Amino acid sequence: MLLPASMQVFERGWLSANNILFTGRGGTTLVDTGYVTHAPQTLALVEHALQGRPLDRIVNTHLHSDHCGGNAALRDTFGCRIAIPVFEADKVRVWDEDALSYRATGQQCARFMFDETIAPGDMLAMGELSWQALSAPGHDPHALLFWCADEGILIAGDALWQNGFGVIFPELAGEPGFGEVKATLDLIASLEPRLVIPGHGAPFTDVDAALRRAYGRLDYLSFDPVRNAENGVKVLLKFLLIERQTMPLAEVKALFETVPLLVLARERFLPHPAAELAQWAVRALEKAGAAQLRDGVLVDIA
Numbered sequence: 001m002l003l004p005a006s007m008q009v010f011e012r013g014w015l016s017a018n019n020i021l022f023t024g025r026g027g028t029t030l031v032d033t034g035y036v037t038h039a040p041q042t043l044a045l046v047e048h049a050l051q052g053r054p055l056d057r058i059v060n061t062h063l064h065s066d067h068c069g070g071n072a073a074l075r076d077t078f079g080c081r082i083a084i085p086v087f088e089a090d091k092v093r094v095w096d097e098d099a100l101s102y103r104a105t106g107q108q109c110a111r112f113m114f115d116e117t118i119a120p121g122d123m124l125a126m127g128e129l130s131w132q133a134l135s136a137p138g139h140d141p142h143a144l145l146f147w148c149a150d151e152g153i154l155i156a157g158d159a160l161w162q163n164g165f166g167v168i169f170p171e172l173a174g175e176p177g178f179g180e181v182k183a184t185l186d187l188i189a190s191l192e193p194r195l196v197i198p199g200h201g202a203p204f205t206d207v208d209a210a211l212r213r214a215y216g217r218l219d220y221l222s223f224d225p226v227r228n229a230e231n232g233v234k235v236l237l238k239f240l241l242i243e244r245q246t247m248p249l250a251e252v253k254a255l256f257e258t259v260p261l262l263v264l265a266r267e268r269f270l271p272h273p274a275a276e277l278a279q280w281a282v283r284a285l286e287k288a289g290a291a292q293l294r295d296g297v298l299v300d301i302a
Contacts, residue, residue, distance in 0.1 A: 008023075015243060018201075028056045030058050033068055034066065035070075043073055057080055058081070059118065060085065061143055061146070062157055065102055065105070066199075084116075092114055101169070104261045108243075120135035120144065139158045149191075158198075160210060169261070236262060249282070252281070
């Protein structure tokens, strides 16, 4: 992987999105800030990399909790500006946790304010390079890609990983998402990037192969929306388990009764009692090697 000298990628675990730090004559910028419970670790990584320099700006690809959960802590420490996708501005201004998805997913995010907005088509200077913001709906309706044509580098957020993409959340809530994911993948393919920096997982150069896997995954999920719902349920439970590390089965059942997006998935696609669906999700995580049931307690496995 060949990165410009002005870029560093901090590959994080699946609870926190990757962070990309830009330095250089034009100032310092951090793209995405991880989950709120990892904010001290994010701060330590950034402070170590900056070696006494200030952090001037945070830029978010989208406002899911694992991408902006460190915004508040970094701003408190550095006094940096924060730039967010333009169509999220009103939600952040009044801090509407329902519209921002935090309450819907049962996840946390420390409240933050913003100074700038980024619209599709805007050009940003980061690391002495020029980056274009591009619309990337699907996983999140207002997500952005950042594309550096001169270097052939794409910051993809959760629009494309080496093995797939983020959960198609709009479909769980009855909104269109499958067509939007395809349009975003088509856009990425048209750019022909040499390097993709995903929101989760290692940066990769085998972009054509990743796109083939992503198109195949999309075909599989969109053929039967129940598949997308099952995938979303598993991912949401896994995320909450990573955060908490252990979860009694009674607590798992309670999640399927109270977390709005899990309730919606049950009502629309998976019409089973909460206890039954919770048991299915637990078995699915065990089968995938992502969790283990020990004496009535679900335990996370990295």
